[in-house]
Amino acid sequence: MRIRFGDTQAVDGLSFELPAGGAVGIVGESGSGKSATALALLGLHQTASVSGTIEFGGTDLTTLTDREWRRIRGARIAMVFQEPLTALSPFHRIGDQIAEVYRVHTGATRREARRRAVEVLQQVHIPDAALRAESYPHQFSGGMRQRALIAMALVCRPEVIVADEPTTALDVTVQAQILDLLDEVRTTTGAGLLLISHDLGVVAGSTDSVVVMRNGRAVEEGATEQVLVTPRDAYTRELIAAVPHPNPPRIVSAEPLLRLDGVRKHVRLARRRVVKAVDGVTMDVRRGETLGIVGESGTGKTTLARIMVGLVEPSAGRAVFEGADVRRSVQMVFQDPLSSLNPRRTVGESIADPLYLRGVRKPREQVLALLEDLRSTLDLTLVVVSHDLAVLRQIADRVAVLSGGAVVEVGDTADVYEHPRHPYTKELLAAVPVADPVEARRLRALRRSRLA
Ligand SMILES: Nc1ncnc2c1ncn2[C@@H]1O[C@H](COP(=O)(O)OP(=O)(O)O)[C@@H](O)[C@H]1O
Numbered sequence: 358m359r360i361r362f363g364d365t366q367a368v369d370g371l372s373f374e375l376p377a378g379g380a381v382g383i384v385g386e387s388g389s390g391k392s393a394t395a396l397a398l399l400g401l402h403q404t405a406s407v408s409g410t411i412e413f414g415g416t417d418l419t420t421l422t423d424r425e426w427r428r429i430r431g432a433r434i435a436m437v438f439q440e441p442l443t444a445l446s447p448f449h450r451i452g453d454q455i456a457e458v459y460r461v462h463t464g465a466t467r468r469e470a471r472r473r474a475v476e477v478l479q480q481v482h483i484p485d486a487a488l489r490a491e492s493y494p495h496q497f498s499g500g501m502r503q504r505a506l507i508a509m510a511l512v513c514r515p516e517v518i519v520a521d522e523p524t525t526a527l528d529v530t531v532q533a534q535i536l537d538l539l540d541e542v543r544t545t546t547g548a549g550l551l552l553i554s555h556d557l558g559v560v561a562g563s564t565d566s567v568v569v570m571r572n573g574r575a576v577e578e579g580a581t582e583q584v585l586v587t588p589r590d591a592y593t594r595e596l597i598a599a600v601p602h603p604n605p606p607r608i609v610s611a612e613p614l615l616r617l618d619g620v621r622k623h624v625r626l627a628r629r630r631v632v633k634a635v636d637g638v639t640m641d642v643r644r645g646e647t648l649g650i651v652g653e654s655g656t657g658k659t660t661l662a663r664i665m666v667g668l669v670e671p672s673a674g675r676a677v678f679e680g681a682d683v684r685r686s687v688q689m690v691f692q693d694p695l696s697s698l699n700p701r702r703t704v705g706e707s708i709a710d711p712l713y714l715r716g717v718r719k720p721r722e723q724v725l726a727l728l729e730d731l732r733s734t735l736d737l738t739l740v741v742v743s744h745d746l747a748v749l750r751q752i753a754d755r756v757a758v759l760s761g762g763a764v765v766e767v768g769d770t771a772d773v774y775e776h777p778r779h780p781y782t783k784e785l786l787a788a789v790p791v792a793d794p795v796e797a798r799r800l801r802a803l804r805r806s807r808l809a
């Protein structure tokens with residue numbers, strides 16, 4: 358298959374096979390042609406020219422008329438997109454949106470379509486499916502919206518599901534749940550799965566074979582285990598190396614630089630409701646260390662970081678820096694890059710220049726390397742906040758696990774990762790994508806046994 362946008366050859370002679378009921382992964386960096394490929398399989402290209410053949414059940418899809426496409430797209434080949442908020446209409450109830458897809462394709466009555474919508478919502482494990490079918494997308498969490506999109510993809514009993522970066526917008530534990538769900542759906546419905554991701558860790562545990570794409574071509578393909586364990590291509594090896602892996606431990610002083618002492622931040626909302634964003638944290642940041650703070654969205658990570666730099670006044674307790682209350686002695690790289698950029702400098706000056714000066718070719722991909730480089734050359738102490746345990750394992754000397762505004766576990770990184778004590782830490786760790794397919798399957802079995 359070839360896909361061309363004007364002068365851009367987005368896909369340049371790609372060949373692969375998805376067996377009935379099988380799972381194929383496509384991985385590659387941004388711009389390598391993954392999404393262009395996905396759209397071609399659904400006949401969704403408008404401005405691009407698609408050539409070559411896409412054979413599906415004996416028909417070449419590239420020859421279909423619009424009318425013929427409408428009978429296949431969303432019915433026999435279904436798509437799960439990256440960002441559920443843009444794929445769902447904000448103005449219609451979830452159940453109605455799913456029922457509508459079913460009605461259009463099958464001509465079922467409203468009542469039948471409605472029953473089928475509830476059935477697929479159950480199938481993707483939305484609790485109280487009949488009730489939740491009445492909700493609007495904004496009333497669902499990110500993970501539930503992605504489940505709803507998978508339900509919508511399932512509603513017409515497709516033979517193929519194309520999932521393009523289906524977990525990129527999600528927290529790591531939710532990501533694992535969605536990947537487990539796609540795997541379960543494939544087994545129970547017999548639909549084939551084409552799973553697309555920039556992250557080899559995401560496809561490792563969920564596919565039988567994998568195609569590694571670069572600049573619109575397959576640089577390597579084969580059985581997932583073979584490609585991941587004995588990659589032939591240099592670029593595949595680069596992608597495998599990019600899946601975060603542990604660093605050897607570093608010796609760090611135990612001397613506290615910043616001390617949090619019974620810190621709380623309670624925010625009062627309307628009707629006497631109180632959100633306990635941070636709820637009693639006592640912890641040291643040691644001189645020269647990189648401390649990782651991890652936890653899912655809404656557990657208070659950012660509020661805690663803001664207290665550490667004196668941007669948020671705690672409602673109780675103290676943040677003490679070198680013996681005195683925290684003022685402006687600590688700098689923070691904000692979660693939202695825009696908010697921490699100096700408005701008088703261009704984005705290029707703020708981010709790209711320091712990176713280029715250090716000979717870094719791929720700014721952004723290299724933020725972690727830069728932080729580590731700065732820490733060692735400038736003798737900094739770093740606090741890195743992330744929902745991504747794999748990232749912290751790569752950079753942090755110690756990690757603090759935050760849940761519901763409290764630290765449930767803190768310790769040396771290797772210790773916490775290898776011998777997690779708190780159930781929440783165990784849950785987070787079992788959800789981290791790994792590039793080793795055997796380990797990925799072991800972790801999935803572990804997650805399943807916890808649910809059972
Ligand atoms: N609608 C479009 N118009 C022009 N060029 C496009 C369009 N969509 C994608 N491209 C180009 O096609 C190439 C592959 O893009 P894409 O398939 O989105 O990559 P990926 O999904 O792997 O990140 C890129 O060079 C991209 O700029």
Ligand SMILES: [Mg+2]
Nearest residue numbers: 391392393522
């Ligand atoms: Mg893409």
